[in-house]
Amino acid sequence: MPANDRFDFLLAWFFVLVWGSGYLASKTGMQYAAPLTFLSLRYAFGVLCLALWVLASRPRWPSTKREVLHICVAGLLMHAVNLGGSHYAQYLGMSAGITALLLATQPLFTAIFASQMLGEKLLRRQWLGVAIALAGVSLVVWYKVNLQAGSLASFVAVAVSLAAITSGTLYQRAFCRDADLRSAAFIQFLVSLAVLAPLAVGIDGFAVRWSWQLIAAIVFLVVFASILAVNVLHTLMRRGHATKVTSLFFLTPIVAVLLEWGMFGVVPTALTLIGIVITCAGVALVTARGERKS
Secondary structure, eight states: OOHHHHHHHHHHHHHHHHHHHHHHHHHHHTTTBOHHHHHHHHHHHHHHHHHHHHHHHOOOOOSSHHHHHHHHHHHIIIIIIHHHHHHHHHHTTOOHHHHHHHHTTHHHHHHHHHHHHSOOOOOHHHHHHHHHHHHHHHHHHGGGOOSOHHHHHHHHHHHHHHHHHHHHHHHHHHHOTTOOHHHHHHHHHHHHHHHHHHHIIIIITTOBOOOHHHHHHHHIIIIIIIIIIHHHHHHHHHTTOHHHHHHHHTTHHHHHHHHHHHHHOOOOOHHHHHHHHHHHHHHHHHHSOOOOOO
């Protein structure tokens, strides 16, 4: 394997391991702060880190108010609403592995809506992947759905998260194609903090039990996930490795399940593992590179 390919391979696995670990970092942090409070702390630290980065790198800033508005809308969907939903799902009792699995279907729904809204027609193989992935998800979650308020609320929260990340991805693809990633990330972190902080005060009471675990979770999520992993993702995409990264992304539920098992003693059932494999295989069929029907 050429040196460049080996380096790209390592970068791709770095992204997968960090992204999968992020669910456990969030679960750890929310033992010391409620979801909106934890997210507010995360974005406050993120704004500080990105402020130093943009001062040093001097990126291009949006040139019009419309461009700023588009960046803000995409950021609120992909950050505030998406992470707010996924964090609350875990806070209400959904395991990190199941949350990761459900959110790993995001490329599937993005492909479906893109086929309807952007004219990106799906192949028969991709529609088969949709059916397989949904069957895998059903296999994992059907026995967990009951009439308990906490259970239903956690599924509603992760559904909101999934809808937000899907719509945010499509929105950013349509309206923020030329935005500089550095300035856009700073703006999106800042607007997310502006929205989440008042909600954290009003809903959570902004109660925090400071600990090194909380600080470590915030640092990991900001530095490794929000900054390094996201930039690794965009770097690999721009170097023509979209399919490789997308395929490895489907391993994040496995990473989350194994780490949750080791860190919190949440033992996955055989049904959960089988469902994850089926779901990931289905999503891989949907997103695998191939000629699209015109």
